[in-house]
Amino acid sequence: GQQVxxxxxxxxxxxxxxxxxxxxxxxxxxxxxxxxQRPGGHPVFLIQLVKSGEVKKQKRLTFQFxxxxxxxxxxxxxxxxxxxxxxxxxxxxxFGNQKLTFGTxxxxxxxx
Amino acid sequence: xxxxxxxxxHLIKTRGQQVTLRCSSQSGHNTVSWxxxxxxxxxxxxxxxxxxxENGRGxxxxxxxxxxxxxxxxxxxxxxxxxxxxxxxxxxSSVRDREFGYTFGSGTRLTVV
Numbered sequence: 521g522q523q524v525x526x527x528x529x530x531x532x533x534x535x536x537x538x539x540x541x542x543x544x545x546x547x548x549x550x551x552x553x554x555x556x557q558r559p560g561g562h563p564v565f566l567i568q569l570v571k572s573g574e575v576k577k578q579k580r581l582t583f584q585f586x587x588x589x590x591x592x593x594x595x596x597x598x599x600x601x602x603x604x605x606x607x608x609x610x611x612x613x614x615f616g617n618q619k620l621t622f623g624t625x626x627x628x629x630x631x632x
Numbered sequence: 633x634x635x636x637x638x639x640x641x642h643l644i645k646t647r648g649q650q651v652t653l654r655c656s657s658q659s660g661h662n663t664v665s666w667x668x669x670x671x672x673x674x675x676x677x678x679x680x681x682x683x684x685x686e687n688g689r690g691x692x693x694x695x696x697x698x699x700x701x702x703x704x705x706x707x708x709x710x711x712x713x714x715x716x717x718x719x720x721x722x723x724x725s726s727v728r729d730r731e732f733g734y735t736f737g738s739g740t741r742l743t744v745v
Contacts, residue, residue: 562737562738564736567733620734622674
C-alpha cells in the first residue's frame with residue numbers, strides 16, 4: 521500500500537534558525553496537504569499543493585511539491601516558539617479512493 | 633460556522649468491551665473520515681463515509697465499523713477491544729471532490745485496560 525515517509529523524525533532548533541521537513545511518497549500523488557499538530561492538539565490544515573513543481577508561501581512558511589509529484593517539503597524561515605508542533609504531510613493517490621494518507625511527521629521543538 | 637465536534641473527549645474501557653465514538657461534521661461538509669493516532673505516530677486512516685456509505689477503508693479489522701447519518705454526523709464502533717486499540721481517535725470532515733483540507737475534531741482519547 522501507499523507509504524508516506526518524512527524526515528527528520530525530530531528537529532530541535534534555536535529560535536530564529538530555519539527548519540525544513542521532507543516528505544516522500546511511495547506512489548505518485550494527486551495532491552499533497554500539510555497539517556500542523558500542536559502538543560496535545562489535533563491536526564490543523566495548513567495548505568494544499570496540486571500542481572507539479574508548485575511552490576506556495578504563507579508568511580515564513582514555504583511549501584514545495586516535487587516535479588514527479590512524489591515528494592514535498594516545508595521550510596520555515598526564522599522559527600518562533602509558536603512554530604512548535606508536529607508537521608505532517610498527507611497525500612492522496614492518483615489511483616486510489618478518497619483516502620488521505622498521512623506521513624510519519626516531523627516534531628519540531630524550539631530552544632528559546 | 634461550527635467546527636467538528638467529537639464525544640466523548642476521554643474514555644476508559646476494559647479489554648473485550650465495545651465502544652461507540654461520535655462525531656458531528658462541520659456545517660456544509662458531507663464526508664467524514666476516521667483516523668487512529670497512536671502516541672508519537674501519524675494518523676492512520678480507518679475509513680471514510682459519504683452519503684451514509686463506507687467509501688474507502690484502511691488496514692483495520694472488521695471489528696472497526698461505522699455509520700454516517702443523514703445530517704452527516706458519524707459514529708465509530710469498535711468491538712472486542714484490545715489493548716492496542718488505545719489511541720487518539722480523530723474524526724475529520726470535508727467536502728467530497730473539493731480540493732481543500734480536512735477539518736479535524738479534537739479527538740477522543742481511548743484507553744483500553
